[in-house]
Amino acid sequence: MSGASEPRGLGAPVELRHVSKRFASGEGPGAVNDLSLAIPAGAICVLVGPSGCGKTTTLRMINRLIEPSSGQILIDGQDVAGVEPTELRRRIGYVIQQIGLFPHQTIAQNVATVPRLLGWPESRIRRRVDELLELIGLEPAKVRDRYPSELSGGERQRVGVARAMAAEPPVMLMDEPFGAVDPIVRERLQNEFLRLHREQRTTVVFVTHDIDEAIKMGDRVAIMQQGGQLAQYASPAELLTKPASDFVARFVGADRGLKRLALTTVADVALEQASTLHENDHLEASGGPRYRLLLDGDERPIGWVNTAGLAPGQHPWRELADASSPLLTYRSTLRDALSMLLGLAVQTGVVVDEAGRYAGVVTVQTIADSLRSAIERPAEEDAALAAGGAP
Amino acid sequence: MTPGEPLIRWDWILAHLGDIGQRLIQHLVLTGIALGVGLALSLALGIWAARRPVVYGPVTWVAGVLYTIPSLALFALLIPFTGLSLLTAEIGLVSYTLLILIRNVVAGIQAVPAEVRESARGMGYTRRQILWRIELPLALGIIIAGIRVAAITTIGLVTVTALIGQGGLGFFIVQGIQLFFSTPLIVGASLSVLLAVTVDALLVRLQRWVTPWARA
Numbered sequence: 392m393s394g395a396s397e398p399r400g401l402g403a404p405v406e407l408r409h410v411s412k413r414f415a416s417g418e419g420p421g422a423v424n425d426l427s428l429a430i431p432a433g434a435i436c437v438l439v440g441p442s443g444c445g446k447t448t449t450l451r452m453i454n455r456l457i458e459p460s461s462g463q464i465l466i467d468g469q470d471v472a473g474v475e476p477t478e479l480r481r482r483i484g485y486v487i488q489q490i491g492l493f494p495h496q497t498i499a500q501n502v503a504t505v506p507r508l509l510g511w512p513e514s515r516i517r518r519r520v521d522e523l524l525e526l527i528g529l530e531p532a533k534v535r536d537r538y539p540s541e542l543s544g545g546e547r548q549r550v551g552v553a554r555a556m557a558a559e560p561p562v563m564l565m566d567e568p569f570g571a572v573d574p575i576v577r578e579r580l581q582n583e584f585l586r587l588h589r590e591q592r593t594t595v596v597f598v599t600h601d602i603d604e605a606i607k608m609g610d611r612v613a614i615m616q617q618g619g620q621l622a623q624y625a626s627p628a629e630l631l632t633k634p635a636s637d638f639v640a641r642f643v644g645a646d647r648g649l650k651r652l653a654l655t656t657v658a659d660v661a662l663e664q665a666s667t668l669h670e671n672d673h674l675e676a677s678g679g680p681r682y683r684l685l686l687d688g689d690e691r692p693i694g695w696v697n698t699a700g701l702a703p704g705q706h707p708w709r710e711l712a713d714a715s716s717p718l719l720t721y722r723s724t725l726r727d728a729l730s731m732l733l734g735l736a737v738q739t740g741v742v743v744d745e746a747g748r749y750a751g752v753v754t755v756q757t758i759a760d761s762l763r764s765a766i767e768r769p770a771e772e773d774a775a776l777a778a779g780g781a782p
Numbered sequence: 783m784t785p786g787e788p789l790i791r792w793d794w795i796l797a798h799l800g801d802i803g804q805r806l807i808q809h810l811v812l813t814g815i816a817l818g819v820g821l822a823l824s825l826a827l828g829i830w831a832a833r834r835p836v837v838y839g840p841v842t843w844v845a846g847v848l849y850t851i852p853s854l855a856l857f858a859l860l861i862p863f864t865g866l867s868l869l870t871a872e873i874g875l876v877s878y879t880l881l882i883l884i885r886n887v888v889a890g891i892q893a894v895p896a897e898v899r900e901s902a903r904g905m906g907y908t909r910r911q912i913l914w915r916i917e918l919p920l921a922l923g924i925i926i927a928g929i930r931v932a933a934i935t936t937i938g939l940v941t942v943t944a945l946i947g948q949g950g951l952g953f954f955i956v957q958g959i960q961l962f963f964s965t966p967l968i969v970g971a972s973l974s975v976l977l978a979v980t981v982d983a984l985l986v987r988l989q990r991w992v993t994p995w996a997r998a
Contacts, residue, residue, distance in 0.1 A: 481905065495995045505905050508905070
């Protein structure tokens with residue numbers, strides 16, 4: 392995802408150098424084989440692959456819950472093997488699928504876990520807890536003194552994320568963090584997390600088995616395969632346009648063209664312009680396209696007007712306008728746009744800016760053109776994407 | 783019992799109120815020491831056994847064997863070594879608390895969800911911090927449930943130690959039997975039962991008070 396806001400530089404780069412992990416049983420599930428990855432500061436790197444591919448093992452080696460058999464892991468240039476494990480873990484946020492909130496502690500105490508371990512003064516802890524609860528959309532006064540069992544699954548998951556972010560760690564590790572909630576809540580949590588990440592810019596290593604989640608969340612995606620081998624490490628766009636192997640192509644799925652649509656927003660394509668009319672304009676005597684878009688005094692679209700039925704000089708009255716075109720914003724993905732257009736007779740979507748003013752139109756043809764051009768010149772676009780998303 | 787004698791002679795009770803109070807306190811002290819020492823030993827052994835499953839079998843086996851020895855026989859066996867003393871009484875009483883307490887300490891610690899331990903470790907808790915701040919507080923409910931059973935058992939058993947010159951309220955029971963006099967027997971037995979019920983009720987309240995999250 393191309394980052395819109397300026398990075399704050401809170402994150403630290405993470406680098407894995409020829410990291411391997413063998414278990415006593417030999418090359419069993421979870422083993423990792425000579426894995427090298429460079430994760431830029433502030434990026435979200437998703438490790439994705441089938442179960443047993445070693446993605447969780449890799450994650451747990453970063454905070455030394457598992458020690459590598461060989462190789463080096465560097466955070467901000469420092470070898471983690473030289474840092475006391477408990478001290479290292481207090482500087483790394485950690486979120487797991489089952490969350491693991493402490494049931495005997497209140498929400499505030501849970502969120503305060505790491506700041507307390509680090510010995511922050513109480514007043515600072517209290518401020519930070521309230522700030523975080525607001526950030527994740529929970530009302531501090533309401534939830535502060537509650538116990539985890541009094542919250543819903545989605546709320547607990549948010550608290551888990553807040554707890555991991557409490558001490559502003561430069562790196563966060565997330566192991567299938569949204570895997571245990573229903574799809575609707577998952578989507579909302581994903582969007583919220585992306586929003587939080589745009590503000591905080593920590594480096595995130597994110598494990599999932601769901602390729603759609605990987606493509607949605609990742610600035611960089613590492614696809615791993617059985618035996619702990621790295622199959623491909625690239626931006627989501629590159630994975631979809633240029634899979635490095637049959638395994639990757641199969642893993643991202645035959646619908647990768649459609650998945651790519653989910654990665655591109657209306658802001659990324661060249662908009663077309665429709666012929667427009669204002670409410671109090673007079674129709675010129677003849678000519679011009681038959682369907683014209685009626686705008687109000689604030690340039691906000693009202694609907695399409697069939698000019699054939701109007702006498703010259705007549706006002707294109709509001710009542711005649713057909714508002715059946717879907718309204719899109721710059722942030723709408725092309726997948727959502729296409730899906731809306733396919734369901735309608737008018738295969739033209741009207742794009743509005745933040746203030747709701749008319750900006751242009753998108754047609755099925757616009758979307759198809761954008762797909763084709765991406766496949767023709769993926770390298771160029773990936774460079775742009777990497778520059779925007781991972782500073 | 784002497785025929786014609788009433789079951790309870792209230793004048794005897796009134797005349798012996800001070801004595802009864804003293805024995806009641808002694809009963810509480812004997813119980814308290816047994817539970818305190820038993821809990822300390824059980825926490826140490828239970829934490830060890832929870833960490834090392836190899837230890838759990840032997841530890842509970844020994845505690846189980848101790849539990850099966852008839853109390854009278856145990857006291858008789860100890861007298862040549864420790865005499866008719868408080869120590870003799872407490873060795874017996876403590877032995878009988880171990881099985882239930884160790885089992886509950888281990889069960890309490892093992893009942894801590896794996897993901898709670900995992901997230902604590904992942905956030906940088908040391909092993910000791912995990913034990914004191916996570917495992918034991920969460921195990922507290924189950925541990926106190928064990929203390930309740932141990933307390934009731936011990937309060938009953940204390941009466942038996944009257945035979946080796948201790949006994950608290952058991953003193954009256956033995957006296958009643960020896961003198962064929964029902965009043966002290968009934969006083970000793972009913973106060974012992976009352977004590978057990980009261981202590982149990984207090985422990986239930988304690989259990990609720992220290993595990994507020996369980997009510998949520």
